[in-house]
Amino acid sequence: MARRAVIVVCDSLRQDLIRPDTAPVLAGLMADACAFRAYRSVFPSTTRTSSASMATGCLPATHGLLGNTMALDEGEGLVCRSVGNPDFRQRMRRATGATLKVPTLAQRLAPHGGAVVMSNVSAGAAYFHDPDGWGYVYHRAGSFGPGLEPETGDRHLAIGIGAEGDRAMTDRFCGEVLSDRRPALGVLWLSEPDHTGHAEPLGSPAHLAAIRTADDRVAQVLATVARLEAAGDAVLVVVCSDHGMETTRRTVDATARLVASGLKDAADSTDIVLAPNGTGAVIYAAPHARDRGPALRRFLEAEDWVGRVFAGPELAELGMPAGGDVLLALTTAADDEPNGYGVRGRADIVADPESSKSYDGFGQHGGIGVNEQNPFLVVRGGGFATARATDHPASLIDIAPTVLRHLGQPAEGMDGRALPLDPPQVV
Numbered sequence: 001m002a003r004r005a006v007i008v009v010c011d012s013l014r015q016d017l018i019r020p021d022t023a024p025v026l027a028g029l030m031a032d033a034c035a036f037r038a039y040r041s042v043f044p045s046t047t048r049t050s051s052a053s054m055a056t057g058c059l060p061a062t063h064g065l066l067g068n069t070m071a072l073d074e075g076e077g078l079v080c081r082s083v084g085n086p087d088f089r090q091r092m093r094r095a096t097g098a099t100l101k102v103p104t105l106a107q108r109l110a111p112h113g114g115a116v117v118m119s120n121v122s123a124g125a126a127y128f129h130d131p132d133g134w135g136y137v138y139h140r141a142g143s144f145g146p147g148l149e150p151e152t153g154d155r156h157l158a159i160g161i162g163a164e165g166d167r168a169m170t171d172r173f174c175g176e177v178l179s180d181r182r183p184a185l186g187v188l189w190l191s192e193p194d195h196t197g198h199a200e201p202l203g204s205p206a207h208l209a210a211i212r213t214a215d216d217r218v219a220q221v222l223a224t225v226a227r228l229e230a231a232g233d234a235v236l237v238v239v240c241s242d243h244g245m246e247t248t249r250r251t252v253d254a255t256a257r258l259v260a261s262g263l264k265d266a267a268d269s270t271d272i273v274l275a276p277n278g279t280g281a282v283i284y285a286a287p288h289a290r291d292r293g294p295a296l297r298r299f300l301e302a303e304d305w306v307g308r309v310f311a312g313p314e315l316a317e318l319g320m321p322a323g324g325d326v327l328l329a330l331t332t333a334a335d336d337e338p339n340g341y342g343v344r345g346r347a348d349i350v351a352d353p354e355s356s357k358s359y360d361g362f363g364q365h366g367g368i369g370v371n372e373q374n375p376f377l378v379v380r381g382g383g384f385a386t387a388r389a390t391d392h393p394a395s396l397i398d399i400a401p402t403v404l405r406h407l408g409q410p411a412e413g414m415d416g417r418a419l420p421l422d423p424p425q426v427v
């Protein structure tokens, strides 16, 4: 009997949008398997941070990847960089001497059956499952095996983002990866419904169609797992999303507001640097500017687009580093109003100067809002209770230790804890 683990991520899928009419396979799985209804994301609730937290079982404060964008000092002061770019891990090594500060599942499992990750989101999100090349990571911007050796030709995953690419990737994942190569861990990270949710209203026909395609991909994986189980494998299946979404109410040029406050010298200055993360932001300070923290906080707390500001010990409670270059973090203002399709929750977002796309009226995430912190998690096999719905606390960082327990490997050094096999049924 071979013990194996499979993780499927439906990027951005909100738990409240899983219903028998919108996602019949997932709704059925939630009813039949072990559904962790109180499951939460991390801060920032962005895909790249979530990938690193799922891979390491650790909070951003511990693994060091602090958002979809992040300020680095590569020798010329703090500059905000997109973590999504394929070269970010090289930049991070240059600035800090390393990529993630703690080992990934791919590293831990390298001598124990290995890991294969297929991801159809951004390059950065894919690569931070395994930034140093212990296993295999497949992504359209470049696929890599052990030692970061390129996987070229037919071995590369040449697909497009969106439903069609997700389908081609899942075909290959179910056949080549799960059935033929048989790694200890297989991770399949779908681009939908995140890709459509950022470009269409939540709950619109296009968004619901995207949710249905992700549901179809989950069905494909479950059918493959059933064949593996029939052949004698003991498979732990984790199906989840990394975060949810809020509807974008307004987009705010937060950096311009900081300059207007007089507490940041100029839009491109390196004294105070704001890293936009959708409905959240992280503010970094050069050593000589750290004393501006209290004034910055007072300024931000008076702004109508700011929800809550975090500093010092509050950063630690958020799972963010309280020292180093990070000075403050914030989440944006939000309300519970429905959009035109009856999907609740709107929030302001922080403009990303590197992106020309408008998200107004569409989905976004990054903070700790009610809906972006309502992703879904359902676990099947591996000794987990069936037909169970529980409110036992659960987080993205609990997935890695849960996988390692199933595979018989230690999970020392993780912030997360393996999920209970028999959690209490919700009353």
Ligand SMILES: [Zn+2]
Pocket (backbone or CB within 6 Å): 011, 012, 046, 047, 048, 050, 194, 242, 243
């Ligand atoms: Zn995501």
